[in-house]
Amino acid sequence: MDAKHYVKSVYEDVVRRNSNEPEFLQAVKEVLDSLVPVLERHPEYIDAGIVDRIVEPERQIIFRVPWVDDSGKVHVNRGFRVQFNSAIGPYKGGLRFHPSVNASIIKFLGFEQIFKNSLTGLPIGGGKGGSDFDPKGKSDAEIMRFCQSFMSELYRHIGPDIDVPAGDIGVGAREIGYLFGQYKKLKGGYEAGVLTGKGLTYGGSLARKEATGYGLVYFVEEMLNAKGLSFKDKTVVISGSGNVAIYACEKAQSLGAKVVAMSDSNGYVYDRDGIKLDTIKKIKEVERKRISEYIKYHSNAEYHEGCRDIWNIKCDIALPCATQNEIDLNAAKTLVNNGVIAVGEGANMPSTLEATEYFIEHKILFAPAKAANAGGVATSALEMSQNSMRLSWTFEEVDQKLKNIMVNIYKNASQKALEYDHPDNLVVGANIAGFIKVADAMLSQGIV
Incomplete structure (x- = not known):
């Protein structure tokens, strides 16, 4: 055939x-x-x-997660863990807590994770998990009880050399802490390497919070540099306002870019003078409020309902960092018509297939998610290394390792695109580079 x-x-x-x-x-x-x-x-x-x-997961686990809210009412959510491929290392991938979570989304994320993890050059396989639980509006006590119930099932299927979950949408340092505490209690030992994204006081890594956003900008900067371009003096639009978006904004600003818009699931803010990141951090990381609060601090800024309209803002560089399929074909056409020169995917699969094809057809520099947002899982693997060696690296050491990894991912994807007659097509290059490493490992290990 x-x-x-x-x-x-x-x-x-x-x-x-x-x-x-x-x-x-x-x-x-x-x-x-x-x-x-x-x-x-x-x-x-x-x-x-x-x-x-x-294309077939090695193992799929679906389980019931019962928990009790502060009023004593019982709730039941569904938990997932898809262990997709372990050819090059233990399963590695985040946990997502969001009402949209279902088997399809977890499997898409786990499948992408195979190739993303391969591209990092580190020995980690692909997996993903989560629940349709919504942390928004829940008290810390409710979130703790949910996490403890979730881990009471998941702990049977994970371990430092088996499967190492991390955070994702809805799962930050608070959730990881509760999950780790329950795992430790159930296992009766201290296996620091079983979860990544931990707090710094119990085995976490410096620069992990910043890693996905920083890594995205390192990758896009390398892509731009290859064409004699850079972030300096470019106008940037970033969707989202979670960790990825915030630290992509921080790094882009440090390279001389002007970030003019950010969003959350309700709408977006446009600040023609440039987004004031300290305000975003206060609203999102401290107060945990909606991004609409931004205009209370900066009266010259505009708030618009409807997060998808953010792509109508004219920009040089678009960094979608919110969720899957947020850029459809119409949004892609608008971006191209408005003169965008580069798109870097910070979220997982934020562009539809039609949008991706449109960008490539129109010679837009396009950084696909599995390559461009690999910085988070790469730094999670660095956290695993530090846990194994019982030591901690400085922020600068981790950041430099992260930058080297992202530069190498770009070089490998670019080289494979050229080698297989698709020059500058980083979608093809990243898929091929990620696939070959896993395929060769599978060949070596027989039919298992």
């Missing part, structure tokens, strides 16, 4: 088995479309059924 027909048949099988999981199907299609040239040169991957195996 030739490569195109093989890929087509694999995708048809994936659709048949997962027909009600659109996010997962989208992620699989985007990767498989990139692999045809690799499979043409390496028929041994077809013979060994590598792609057939890589």
Whole structure:
């Protein structure tokens, strides 16, 4: 069977088995479309059924999470952990607590994580998990009880050399602390490396909070530099206002960019004089309020309901850092018409397939999520290393390692794109670079 027909048949099988999981199907299609040239040169991957195996999780765990709110009412949520591929190391990937979480979203995230983790050059496999629990509006005590219930099931399936969860949307330092405390109690020992994103007092790493946002900007800066460009004096729009968006803003500003807009799920703020990041941090990290509060501090700024309209703002560089599929084809056309020169994906799969294709067709510098936002998981792996060695690196040491990793990811993705006749197409380059490492490991380990 030739490569195109093989890929087509694999995708048809994936659709048949997962027909009600659109996010997962989208992620699989985007990767498989990139692999045809690799499979043409390496028929041994077809013979060994590598792609057939890589699209099927090694293990999927779905469980009930009962918890009691402050008024004594019982609630039940659904928990997930998808352990997708362990060919190059223990499963590694975040936990997402958000009402939108379902099997499709967890599988898409876990599938992407295989290649993202491979691109870091570190020995970590792909996994993901979470729950449809919504932390917003909950007290600390309610969140603690939920996390303890969640970990009472999850602890059976994870460990420092088995599966190492971290944070994601809705899971920050508070949640990781509660999860770790329950794990430690249930296991009866101190396995610091079982979770990453921990507090600095109990095994966490400096620069972890900043890592995904910083890493995104390091990657995009390298992409720009390759074309004789930089962030200096560029106008930037960033969606989101969580960790990724905040620290992407911080690093972009430090490189001379003017960030003019940020958002949350309700709407966005536009500040033509440049976003005042201290205000955003106060609102989001300290007060935990909506971004609309920004205009109370800066009367010249504008607040607009509806977060998707943020892409109507004219900018040189767009950094989508909120959630999946936030840039559709219409938003992509608007960005291109307004003169955008580069798009860097800080969130997981924030551009639809149609939007991605449009950017590439119009020669926009496009940094795909699995490469551009790998800084978070890379620094999580650095946290695992520090836990294993019982030591802590300085912020500067971790940041330099992070920057080196992101520069190398860009170089590897760019080189593979060129090698496989898709110059400057970092979507293809990242997919191929991430895939080959995992495929070769799977070949070496037999049919398992």
